[in-house]
Amino acid sequence: MSYMKIDGVRKSFGRYEALRGVDIDIAKREFVVLLGPSGCGKSTLLRMIAGLEEIDSGDLIIDGQRMNDVKSANRGISMVFQSYALYPHKTVRQNMEFGLKVAGLKKPERDVKIAEAARILQLVPLLDRLPRDLSGGQRQRVAIGRAIVREPKVFLFDEPLSNLDAALRMQMRVELARLHRELRATMVYVTHDQVEAMTLADRIVVMRDGLIEQTGSPLEIYRRPVNAFVAGFIGSPTMNLLEARVTAVSGRTVRVDAMGLTTEAEVEGPPPPVGARVTLGIRPEHLDGRTDAGHGPALDIIACERLGGVSHAFTRLSDGTELTVQFDGEQSIAPGDTITCAVQPGRAHLFSAETGLRL
C-alpha cells in the first residue's frame, strides 16, 4: 500500500536533465534511502518532494493527495538540511518553536511539543543556547528536533550526517535508526554514503544520471546487484570488477576465467556462449587469500589496510589488474608479499561486458 508515490517525475535545468523519469512507491513508516553519486539527481528529487523545486512533469502523491502544486508548508513534510539550516540568531527553543508559531499553535501546545522533542533528543539542557554554542552533533539533533515538533507525515533528510566526523556520524546513525523506530514515521533520506544507506534503510533506491538503477532492501542490493554500477557502488571496500572469459557452460552454470582466477556462477537469463567476454564481480570478502602458493593465481600486495578484525590487501595480478582481497585480521601480510587466492563458491556475480547488466 503506497503512502507516498513518485510517478514519472522529471526535471531539467535549462538543457541539463536532472531527473529523467523516476518512479518510487513508499509505504507508510518506511525508511527509504536515495543513494547515488554526486549529480545523480537524488537531492533534486528530495527538494521536489519538499516543494523547493518545481516538478516539470509527473506526479507526487502523499497520503492520497497530489502535491505538485501544494505549497511546501502544506505538504505535511519536515526537512533536515545538510547544513542544518538552524536560524543563527534564535535559541534552540526558538528554532523549534518557529514553525509551530507559523502554524498558529498556542504557547502551551508549543511548549508540550518542544518538551517532548527535547526529551527524545536529549536537548533539554541546551534549549536556551544559540546554535553557535553547540557542537556539530548537538546542532544536528536540534535540526531533527525542529523537524519532529511539526509531526509531519514524511521526514526528508538531505545528507544530514555529511558534516559530522566519523565517530559522531556512527553515533547519529544509531540515533536516527532508534528515532525511526520510536516515531514510526515515514522517512526519505538522501546520501552518497553506502554505509548510511545499508545501516538505516528499509529500502534503498540507487540512482545514477537522473534514473533509478535499482530499488530493494539493503541485503537484496548487496546480494543481487542488477548491474555493474550498483555492484560497484554498494559494499566497502568496493566490489572487484574484472574482465573475464567464459570457459565452460553447463545449464545455467557458467565457468569463467580472469587471468587465472577461475570460478563458477549461476546466471538468471540465457547463459553467454563459451569464449564470450563478461565482467566478473567478486567482493573482497568473498576472496580466500592464502600466503602459500598453488591456491590460485599469484598476486603482489601493493598496500595493506589493517582494520583490526579484518585486513584489506590491495593487490595486482600479473597483467596489472587490481584486486582487493579481505583477510582475517590475524593473518600476517605485508606490501611486497605474494599471495594466491580463490573465489568462495557461489559468490561471484556476472555482468554483461557491453551493457553492465546482470546476466
Next chain:
Amino acid sequence: MSRRFAISRTPGTSLHGWLWVAPTLVFLVVFVYGPALANVRYSLFSFSAMSTSMEFVGLANYARLLDDPIFLQGLANNALYALISVIFQVGVALTLAAVLEARIFPSFAANTFRSALFLPSILPVVVVGLIWQLLLAPAMGLVDQVLWEVGLGDWSRAWLGDPDTALLTVIMVSQWQWTGYIMALFMVAIRAIPRDLYEAMELEGASGPRIFWNLTVPGARETILIVTIITILGSLKVFDIVWVMTAGGPNHSSEVLGTLMYRAAFRDDVIGYSSTIATVIFFIALTIGVVQIKLQKDR
C-alpha cells in the same frame, strides 16, 4: 552535492518579487529618473518658474552655453576640482593609509591619527565652509594671524575674496574634509590584502615604497578605481561648499556647474538655461558611470 544544478532556489518564476522591489523603483522613478528626464526636456525650452507657457527653442540653450564664458569657466573649475581631488583623495590618502597600516606607529598612535584625520568628514559641509570662512577671514582668522606671527605677513590676503585664490582655497578645504575619510576607506582595503604577502616581501628586504607599489597598489586596485570614480563624480556635483564659501565669486572665479545651475534656476529664473547646465552634468555623470562599468567589466 547535486546543489550546483539547483539553479532555481524556489519553485517558479513569479511576479511576486516585483512587489518587493516596486517601492524602491517607484521612489527612484518619481524622485530621481523622472525629474532627470523632465530636466532634459526642459533644456529645450525657454521659460521662467512662474510662467504658464514654455517656448520651445530647440538646442538654442546649448548654443548659448558654448558662448558663455562663465559656463566654460565653471566647467574648467569642475575639472580642476576633480584633478586636485583625485591627487589628494586617491594619491595622498592611499599613501597615508599605507603608512598607517605598515605598523610603523604603535597601534594607539595609528588609531589616534586615523580618528584625527577622519574627524572633518563627519561635519556638515556647510559648517566646514563656515568655519573655514572664519579661519581664513582677514585679520580675525587664524590663518592670517599665524602667517603674521611667523613673519610671513606678506602672504596674508583675502583668500576667498581674491579671484586668484578663491577657487583653490575652496578646493583645499574640500581636501581637508575628505582626505581622511578616503584614507580610512583605503585602510580597510589594505587590511584585506593577505598579511603574509607583506611578510614575504619584508623578508626579501623590500623597501617601503617598493612594497607600496608592488603590493599595496595592486591589492587595493578595486578600491582605487571606485574611489577615483566617486571623487570625480563628487567634484562634478560639488555645490554646497562653494555656495557657502564664495557663492561662485568673486567675479565668477570660483563658479562650478552646480552653482551656475542653481543661480540660473533660483536667482535669475532662466529655467531652460539652468536645465541645460543640469543636462550637461547629467551626461557627464552618465559617461563616468559607463566608463566605470566598462573598467570593472575588464577586470
Next chain:
Amino acid sequence: MADTALTSDQSLPGSRFQAGEVLNRIVLWAVFLTLSVICVYPMIWLFLNAFKSTNELFSASWALPETWRWENFSTAWGYGISRYLLNSVIVTVATVAIVLTLSSMAAYALVVMKFPAKVAIYMAILGGMILPPEVSLFPLFKVMAATDLYNTYFALILPNAAFHLPFTTFLIRAYMVGIPPDLREAALVEGASEGLIWRDIYLPLCRPILASAGLIAAMGVWNEFIFALTFVESDSVKTVTIGVTSFAVALRADYGIMMAGLALSILPILATFLILQRQFIGGLTRGAVK
C-alpha cells in the same frame, strides 16, 4: 606576535640602514602629527572662540578666552538652533527608516526571488547612484510646489530617501548574498511567508550592515544641503545645515555668538563620534571592499 618578531628581525642588517630608518620614522611622526593638528585644531579653535567677545577674537584668536562667556551659547540657542536640530533629527530618522525598510526589501527580493527582468531592475536601482541631485533639482522643486509638499518635512524626506536607496540597496544586497539560502528554505518548509522570513530571519541576521548603511545614510541626510536650501523656507522645518547658514548671515557682526551656534550645531555629532570612534569609522567605511 610573529609579525613584530619578523619586523624587528628585519631592521637588523647594518646600522647604516637603522640610521635611515630612524630618520624616516621621525619624519613620518612629524608629518602625521602636523596633519592631525591641522584636522583637529579648527574644531578646538571654534569651541574656544565661541566663548569670546568679538574684540577678543580680533586681537588673538588662538589664545584662551579671558573670560568664559557661556552666555554666548545660551544666546545662540535662543536663535533657534534647538528647532533646527529637532528638524534634522526628524528628517534624518524618517529618511533612514524609509531607506532601510525599502532597500532591505528590494535587496531581499533581488537575492532570493526569481522574477522577470531582475538584472535590469537591479541595474536601474544601481544607476541611481551616479545621478547628482542637481540634475533633478528644478523638476523636483516644481513637483513639490504643485503638490503642497513644498516647505514640509516630506519635501526633504522623500527625495533624500530616493537618493540614498541605491547605495543602501547595494550594501544590503551584498551582505544578504552571504546568508545561506538553506535558512530561507527551511523556513519555507515550515510554512513561513516571504514577509516573515524577511522580517524574522534576514533582517536580524543583517543587523551589522543595517547599522552601517543606516549610519551612512543618516550622515548623508544630516549633512544634506541643496534640498534643504531649495524645498523649505520656514524656520519650523529648516534643518540644521540651512539653519546655521541663515543664522550665520544674521549674526555676521557677532562672531562669538555665531561660533557658539556653529559649535552647538556640531556638538551632537562630534560627541557621538568621540565616544564611538571605532564603530563610527568602521560603520562608515564598511562596503569599501567587496
